[in-house]
Each structure stands twice: as structure tokens, then as C-alpha cells.
Amino acid sequence: MEPIRWGIVGGGEGSSIGYIHRSAATRDGYFRLTCGAFDINPERGKRFGMQLGLEESRCYASYVEMFRNESFRRDGIEAVTIATPNATHYEICRAALERNLHVICEKPLCLTSREAEELLKLAKERNRVVGVMFGYAGHQMIEQARRMVEAGELGEIRIIKAEFAHGGLSAAEDARNESLKWRLNPQVVGPSFVLADLGIHPLYLIRAIAPGLNIKRISCRRQSVVKSRAPLEDNAFVLMEYDNGAVASMWVSAVNAGSQHGLRIRIVGSKASIEWSAETPNILSFEPASGSPRVLRRGMPELYPSAMAEDRISGGHSEGLFEAWSNLYRRFAIAIRGKAFSLHEPSWYPDIEDGANAVTWIEKCLESSNQDGRWVKYESCV
Incomplete structure (x- = not known):
């Protein structure tokens, strides 16, 4: 298809996120x-x-200058990526939508559910695509897990255990790193640190793998293990109950000393369980209630066709975050152009509703934590 004319706000010199966005968006020639x-x-x-x-x-x-000037050009941009700190996402996304641009936004989408509701309304009015960069969802084995749940291979979902607990900020002096300092500034990141920075990743993976589950209520306890970070939390525990009776626990942390990354998810059903880790993204553990456990590997012919459609190199080689992000940018392009490229092309992607749900989840976690972990009803703004 004709490449989408595309611009970026943020992600400049020295930005690793900016580099990944540029590499992923342009890899397949869709942007x-x-x-x-x-x-x-x-x-x-x-x-x-x-x-x-x-x-x-x-x-x-x-x-502001970019959106204005590009709107007057016959070859002006059609889409923009927002790769700036959290507190700026809402105003930039709103300005882009008002210029009828499609948007790919770094997470979180914005800081409040009120802002999310306004962006939802505007995106619908302008008929624009807004993708939110939950990048881990682009891994091939997440698509495989989604299809396994859809096909009933796990049976009824009963229990979910998720965590994203690294040790990158275990000590107070770690925050002196210029690339990390802004993440601990409430004026830049909003009222939450690890829930907003880390927790919404496994939250979306649950939604991506098992989209039929809906949260009913939440209980959260959060801590500032390094006291100087208060009121921002650097560690949190979240319990969730779903409308089908399933329960979930989540641990998110930046003070898990020794852990380099720590994103993993386990979904337990009545027939089988699956488990995936971002540090070994090319494998998915499948453990049936009866029979021997298996390790499913990326690029192997027993995977679902939609998972194989995202395969970029032959089986046996490792794929990583760049490939996952490229898969998501491919899906964004399909949504923007409104056409599919093959019969088994994945059609789902993290959209503005997913971004809005994550913002509501953060607010509910804070509400619960501020009441010593009291259970609070979850009501999505979507």
C-alpha cells in the first residue's frame, strides 16, 4: 500500500524509545x-x-508549528507518533485529532479519565485511529496465546498471575540518571509511577489474551519503598476480580533488586495453563491438566495461522522487541488504511479504548490504595 506520511513528536537524539518507534514504523514500509x-x-x-x-x-x-504547517501541505502528514513524557500526551493527542491526524501514542494515553473521555469523543467524531503503544502485545506468542484462549484450549479462565517487577531503581541514587529522573517527577508522570509505567503493560496483556474478561472490582496496596519518592509508589500489589469469577494478582515494582526486567504472565484455565515471559518472548509454556506440558516456540508450524502471519524470520532464530513493535505498527497501518493484507491478518491492536481503560484502572488502583486497599468497583469510562 502507499506508505502513510508520518511524523514524530519527541523521541529525539539519545531517546531509545524514539529509535524503536522509527525502526518499527518504517521496517515494513507502511510508514x-x-x-x-x-x-x-x-x-x-x-x-x-x-x-x-x-x-x-x-x-x-x-x-503546534508542525501540525499547523503540515495541514497546509498537499503532502502533509497523515499520522503522528507521540513519544513525549506522560503529562504532555493529552494536549498533543487532542491537537493532532483536531487536525484530523491519526495518532500512535506512548502509554499512558493521558492522566485522567476525564481527559480519556474527551479524546475518545474527539477520535470518534473525527473518525481517526488512535493506537496506544503497549509494545509487548506485538510478540508473536501473545497472538498464539490469544487464539488458544479463543479456541477454548484453556477452558474457563480461573486465575491470572502477572508481574512486572524490575530492580532498575532499587536505590535512591539510581534516580540521578537523567534518563530516569523524569519518571519520578509527579508533574511529569502524574500521580503514579510503577502502576502507570509498568502495571498497565500486564493489564493490557491480560486484555489482549483474554478479551472476554471484564474487571468487576480492584484492591490495591502501594508503597514508596525509597521514602524520598513519596507520594509516587515504586512498588504495588493489585488484586482483581472479573465478571466470570476469575481472580488475578499483579505485582509491579522498580525495586526488585537484581531483576533486569521481570514482565511475565500466567493464565490458568479449567483445562490448561499458559505462561509467557518478556525475557524469553519466543516461547509459550502450555501445561494441560492431563497430559505432558509442552513448550510452544515461535515460528513453528503448529502455531495458529494468525501467529505465523507475524513471523519475520525462520524458526529457531530469536525475535525481540523491535519485531514486536513492528507487528503493532503493521496493525496500526492496517487500521489507518482500512484494509487487510491477507486472510489471516490480525485485526486487533491496542486502541484508544484500551488506553482509556488503563487510565481508569490507574485511578481505581489509587482510590483503593488511598483507602488502605479497600475493594473498589471498576467502571470503565468507555
């Missing part, structure tokens, strides 16, 4: 980077954009 507002320092942003091969006139000082 073409044509402009950007890469940095709060206009000169540095312009220099960086030109290093990427962009025209000097399309390396903008701000997103």
Missing part, C-alpha cells in the same frame, strides 16, 4: 517519516531531524 518536532531545544531537534534525512523546513520547533 514514511516526513517530519518531526523532536526536541524541546529547537536547534538540537532540527539538527537531529536533518541527520535522519528530513528536509530542514520539516524539522519543527514544536508540535
Whole structure:
């Protein structure tokens, strides 16, 4: 298909997230980077954009200037990625939608459910796609897990155990790292640290793998293990109950000393269980109630066709985060263009409703935690 004319806000020089976005979006040729507002320092942003091969006139000082100028061009952008700190997501996403641009936004979508409701309404009015970058959902074995649940291979879902607990900020002095400092500033990240930064990833994986489950109520306890981080939490425990009677527990932490990453999810059904870890993303453990456990591997012919459709290299080789993000950008492109490329093309992607649900979940977790873990009713803003 014709590449989508695409720009980026943020993600400039030295940004690892910006690099992943650019690599993933352009890998399959579905997006073409044509402009950007890469940095709060206009000169540095312009220099960086030109290093990427962009025209000097399309390396903008701000997103406001970029959206305005691009709207007057016959070859102006059709979509934009927002790769800036949390507190700016709402205003940039709103401005993009008002210019009739499709949006791919870093998580969280925004900071409050009121903001989420406004973005939902605007996206619907303008008929624009808004994708939220829950990047781990692009791994091939997440698609496999989703199809296994859909096919009834696990039976009725009963128990979910999820965690995203790394040790990257175990000590107070870790926050001196300039690339991490902003994550501990409430004015930049909002009222939550690890729930908003880490917790919504396994939350969305549950939703992606078992979309038929709906949360009924939540209980949360959160801590500032490093006391200077208060009121932001660096550790939290969340319990959830679903409408089918299933229960879930989640641990999210930035003080799990020694853990390099720590994202994993286990889903237990009446017939079988599955387990997946982001540190070994190319395998999915399948453990039936009767019979021998199996390890399903990426790229093998026994996988569901929609999982194989996302295979990028032959089986036996490892695939990683770049491939997962590329799969999601491929899905975003399909949604934006409104067409599928093959019979088994995956059609789901983390959309604005998923982003809004995550924002509501964060608020409910904070509400519960502020009442010493009291169970609170979960009501989505969607």
C-alpha cells in the first residue's frame, strides 16, 4: 500500500524509545517519516531531524508549528507518533485529532479519565485511529496465546498471575540518571509511577489474551519503598476480580533488586495453563491438566495461522522487541488504511479504548490504595 506520511513528536537524539518507534514504523514500509518536532531545544531537534534525512523546513520547533504547517501541505502528514513524557500526551493527542491526524501514542494515553473521555469523543467524531503503544502485545506468542484462549484450549479462565517487577531503581541514587529522573517527577508522570509505567503493560496483556474478561472490582496496596519518592509508589500489589469469577494478582515494582526486567504472565484455565515471559518472548509454556506440558516456540508450524502471519524470520532464530513493535505498527497501518493484507491478518491492536481503560484502572488502583486497599468497583469510562 502507499506508505502513510508520518511524523514524530519527541523521541529525539539519545531517546531509545524514539529509535524503536522509527525502526518499527518504517521496517515494513507502511510508514514514511516526513517530519518531526523532536526536541524541546529547537536547534538540537532540527539538527537531529536533518541527520535522519528530513528536509530542514520539516524539522519543527514544536508540535503546534508542525501540525499547523503540515495541514497546509498537499503532502502533509497523515499520522503522528507521540513519544513525549506522560503529562504532555493529552494536549498533543487532542491537537493532532483536531487536525484530523491519526495518532500512535506512548502509554499512558493521558492522566485522567476525564481527559480519556474527551479524546475518545474527539477520535470518534473525527473518525481517526488512535493506537496506544503497549509494545509487548506485538510478540508473536501473545497472538498464539490469544487464539488458544479463543479456541477454548484453556477452558474457563480461573486465575491470572502477572508481574512486572524490575530492580532498575532499587536505590535512591539510581534516580540521578537523567534518563530516569523524569519518571519520578509527579508533574511529569502524574500521580503514579510503577502502576502507570509498568502495571498497565500486564493489564493490557491480560486484555489482549483474554478479551472476554471484564474487571468487576480492584484492591490495591502501594508503597514508596525509597521514602524520598513519596507520594509516587515504586512498588504495588493489585488484586482483581472479573465478571466470570476469575481472580488475578499483579505485582509491579522498580525495586526488585537484581531483576533486569521481570514482565511475565500466567493464565490458568479449567483445562490448561499458559505462561509467557518478556525475557524469553519466543516461547509459550502450555501445561494441560492431563497430559505432558509442552513448550510452544515461535515460528513453528503448529502455531495458529494468525501467529505465523507475524513471523519475520525462520524458526529457531530469536525475535525481540523491535519485531514486536513492528507487528503493532503493521496493525496500526492496517487500521489507518482500512484494509487487510491477507486472510489471516490480525485485526486487533491496542486502541484508544484500551488506553482509556488503563487510565481508569490507574485511578481505581489509587482510590483503593488511598483507602488502605479497600475493594473498589471498576467502571470503565468507555
